Every structure is written in C-alpha cells, then in structure tokens.
Amino acid sequence: MKHEVTAADTALENLLCFAIYATEHSFNQFYRTLLGDLGLTYPQYLVMTLLWDRDDRTVLELGKALDLKSNTLTPLLKRLEASALLSRRRDRIDERQVRVRLTPAGKALKRKAAQVPACVTDALDMSPKELKSAIDTVNKIRKRLKDATTTAENPAGSV
Amino acid sequence: MKHEVTAADTALENLLCFAIYATEHSFNQFYRTLLGDLGLTYPQYLVMTLLWDRDDRTVLELGKALDLKSNTLTPLLKRLEASALLSRRRDRIDERQVRVRLTPAGKALKRKAAQVPACVTDALDMSPKELKSAIDTVNKIRKRLKDATTTAENPAGSV
C-alpha cells in the first residue's frame, strides 16, 4: 500500500486538530491541479464561488462568509482584479466600502468551473447522506472552537 | 445568538472543503491564545509534540509525520532553534541528514504544554467515542483526497 495517511505518527494520530490540519492541506493539494487550469488558487475559488452565487458584494460581506478580514482579502481580491476576473470600486453612496463585481471574464469562468464539484465528490466517494453528516460534524467542531475562543478572550460573555 | 458559524453563506454551506478550511482556521485561532503563552505557533507545537514523544529525528522523519517537506520545515525549525527549544545538526554518519534534538528548555516546555490537550477536549465537549469517530471521518476524507490527487497526477498508478 502506498498511502499510510492515517497513523502517520502515534504522537499525532489521536489529535483531531492534526487530522483537520492535514486534511486541509490535502484539499488544497487536490484543488491545486483542478484549479490551476482555471488560473485560480483555492481561496480565490471560494471567493469566485460566492460571487457566482451572488454578484456585487462588499469586502466585508465576503469576509463574513469566509471568516476572513480585509487584511487577507484585499491582496487576494487585487490579484483576482489583476487577472481581470473582477473589479473593485468604492461604493458611490458609502465610500468606505469597496464593491466587488465580476467582469464578463469572471462570469464566463463559472462554466469552466462547473465540473469542479463533481470531481471532488467523485474523489470523496461518499453518499450525499454521508457527506452531509461529515459536514455537520466538522461544522459542529468549528462552532464549539469559535465559542470557546471568544469566551476565553472575553470571559464576561456577550457585552 | 452570536455565532452563526454554520450556514455562513448558501454558496459555501454545502462544501465539505469549506467546512474543513474554516475549521482549520478556527483551530488555529483557538490554539493561538493557548500557545502564545508558550511562545509557539500551532505548526511549531505539532513539531514539538513529535519530539516530546520521540526525540532526535531527521527533517525527513518530521516531514513524513506532518506531511511537510524541508521547504516548509527548515525555516520553522530554524525559528525553534532561535527560540533555543531545539538544535539542528548534521548527522555524523550521513551528512545529508539534519538531526533535530530538543534542548533542555525544549524538554522542559513539555510540562507547561501538558494542559493543552485538556483545554481542547474541554472546548470540543465530545465523548471519547464521538471524538474518535470524528477523527476517523476526517482521516478517511484525507486518505481519499490523497489517493485521488496522486492518481490524477499519475494515471498509470504505481510505477
């Protein structure tokens, strides 16, 4: 057998954090080949996915959906702008906000990317039920970590 | 309620990849506070965990356990060396290899880090059975992604 992906080392094999950490890298690797053809990185693909679903969003809106802030998003969006997939323009009414919109090329890329999700589900080889269950499990972990992180930083609770 | 951590956006909520991606960030955030006291980042903590379990490893061995290569590990190990937690020295017999060993300070840090796993399981609030099941689920996903990635890159299979 080639891939001893589980039980890599006894010191780590019981750590959920390591399983998530390493699986995130695996997803990244898996997407790298797929998305390379489209000229996208994985985080860029997530941004494009949001815009394909609903165009014309502010940086803040994208950040809410991705759990990222402008310090990460601004450079990433500038790269997508440099690739001519989207435009960034200050909102007419509220010039604090920058509105992000797909260009025709950005919209057109949706068709080329349409096959991507199927490649992933093929690779995962899980039933829709299994998939949903896995997503629920991981999201539950995420929620608990976020709650614990904020309470640890602010023991008084919501203020 | 404060944390709408699931269902952040309809375009992403069905993506397992996003759940993993976002949860990895949550773990990182959770560990940031905990490990900040120890002067460690999260990947550094993983390296230290390996060495606490078994000292004196080569860069390649650490890389196998973490699924990382020297391009990532060398700078990280240099920073740990700069923190005086470990030493890096060429192997006497095979000078291609660099052996990584804990310093007394590195070994001593194990005691201070002993409380970390309990903080995590507290936050997760899962039974040992649930935890194991979650780890198995995530590792299964990891294995399938890795297999799919290598076969995609090398359709002929093992050569």
Place this chain on the structure above:
DNA sequence: TGCGATTAAATCGTGCACGATTTATTTAAC
C-alpha cells in the same frame, strides 16, 4: 575506483492568514 543517479536539506518566489495599526469616510451627539 570512478562517476552518474539518487537522496536530504536548503533556498527562492508566490500566496495566503492574521495581529496590529493607519487612513478615509460616515454617524451621532451636542
């Protein structure tokens, strides 16, 4: 014994993440 192939780290360049700070704009209170 010599020399090409292999192996182990290191180096280089790019792109995230993220804490902290800065800049610019809007709002809200007076």
Place this chain on the structure above:
DNA sequence: GTTAAATAAATCGTGCACGATTTAATCGCA
C-alpha cells in the same frame, strides 16, 4: 454645523505552505 466615535479598507510585518530549483553527500554499479 462641528467634532468625537464608529466603521470599512488598506497597509505592515511575521509565519506558514508549496512548487521549483540548487547544493551537497551518498549510493550503485560497471
């Protein structure tokens, strides 16, 4: 209407990840 507080992006510095390449040591084999 002025100005202090709040808000949205951008900027800055540090530390991963990782493909690609380079450097150096060892191995294999005629």
